[in-house]
Amino acid sequence: MTKTAWVFPGQGSQTLGMGMDLLDIAFAKEKFVEAEAILGWSIIDICQSNEEKLSRTLYTQPILYVIESILADILKEKEKPDLVAGHSLGEYIALYVAGVFDWSTGLYLVKRRAEIMDEAAGGMMAALMNFDREELEKLIAETPDVVLANDNSPAQVVISGTPDGVRKVMSEVKAKRAIPLRTSGGFHSHLMTAAATEFQEILDSVIFESAIIPVLSNVEPTPTIDAEILKHRLTKQMTGSVRWREIVLQLPENGIERVIEVGPGNVLTGLIKRTVSGLTLENIRSTADLPAECVV
Structure with a gap:
């Protein structure tokens, strides 16, 4: 079977x-x-x-x-x-x-x-596609208010945290796409x-x-x-x-x-x-x- x-x-x-x-x-x-x-x-x-x-x-x-x-x-x-x-x-x-x-x-x-x-309320989430994982992990480690919320696949993750922190990581990481998600808070x-x-x-x-x-x-x-x-x-x-x-x-x-x-x-x-x-x-x-x- x-x-x-x-x-x-x-x-x-x-x-x-x-x-x-x-x-x-x-x-x-x-x-x-x-x-x-x-x-x-x-x-x-x-x-x-x-x-x-x-x-x-x-x-x-x-x-x-x-x-x-x-x-x-x-x-x-x-x-x-x-x-x-x-x-x-x-x-x-x-x-x-x-x-x-x-x-x-x-x-x-x-x-x-x-x-x-x-x-x-008070949080934000964003999806990142086709990124350098090592670089992302380093950025998250340096940004105390942001975490890896969803580790979905080798090429797709979601980060979560304060709006300022999430936007900072989005602006600094080299990714093909970085998309803010419509959520009421920083889930996970x-x-x-x-x-x-x-x-x-x-x-x-x-x-x-x-x-x-x-x-x-x-x-x-x-x-x-x-x-x-x-x-x-x-x-x-x-x-x-x-x-x-x-x-x-x-x-x-x-x-x-x-x-x-x-x-x-x-x-x-x-x-x-x-x-x-x-x-x-x-x-x-x-x-x-x-x-x-x-x-x-």
């Missing part, structure tokens, strides 16, 4: 109209209704017509959780992954698929995470410490189960099924770096030959392609990508 990993994208992969094809499936419609009861607002309304809300952290994160988890649940009728991982917010879907918590608990955690992160940095402390209390109130599928965590890219380790890693995620490049390097190390990205877009399969070779890459972005026998 071909060993397969499922990976789940995070914020930035959302697109207007995503998930609306799922309304033709009775099980999915029920999930949207259940989600509205937990969230207090309609995913369908936002995905159909409100691009401004869709791009706001408060709404983006719960919407991605719901749509990606529904696609994963449908796909599970046909096959099961040998390993799971998610990028930032995507880690919550990975943990749900691995059986660490139930669906409504996961959505509650994501809802509260999104609310807390949406209120965070020390600027999220207060938010992480608030969220810690919420995480502490939730019981994690041992995973039935090994999970590669953002802050510690080695697979584990241990509930306490997975929770501890998640508590560090809001302020810690997303070590996606290292997660990808772990895939072949763990015998993975095939990777399925479950969720809108193809960001993660693109990053994987630029990091390792020889893996079969697939995307399940909508019901059109699902095996025919899964769509009922």
Whole structure:
């Protein structure tokens, strides 16, 4: 059997109209209704017509959780992954698929995470493409208010920190492209410490189960099924770096030959392609990508 990993994208992969094809499936419609009861607002309304809300952290994160988890649940009728991982917010879907918590608990955690992160202010993030890694690491070391937030691939990273610090690094690093990101704060940095402390209390109130599928965590890219380790890693995620490049390097190390990205877009399969070779890459972005026998 071909060993397969499922990976789940995070914020930035959302697109207007995503998930609306799922309304033709009775099980999915029920999930949207259940989600509205937990969230207090309609995913369908936002995905159909409100691009401004869709791009706001408060709404983006719960919407991605719901749509990606529904696609994963449908796909599970046909096959099961040998390993799971998610990028930032995507880690919550990975943990749900691995059986660490139930669906409504996961959505509650994501809802509260999104609310807390949406209120965070005062920071800035920027994506850098095709840069000199050694030079960048030196600049970050010399700029105390900036960190490497997302190490996505050998040629693409995101930095985070104070606006002055991020702009300084952007102006000094030799990169093909340096793009400021539209975020409400400096995510995955020390600027999220207060938010992480608030969220810690919420995480502490939730019981994690041992995973039935090994999970590669953002802050510690080695697979584990241990509930306490997975929770501890998640508590560090809001302020810690997303070590996606290292997660990808772990895939072949763990015998993975095939990777399925479950969720809108193809960001993660693109990053994987630029990091390792020889893996079969697939995307399940909508019901059109699902095996025919899964769509009922």
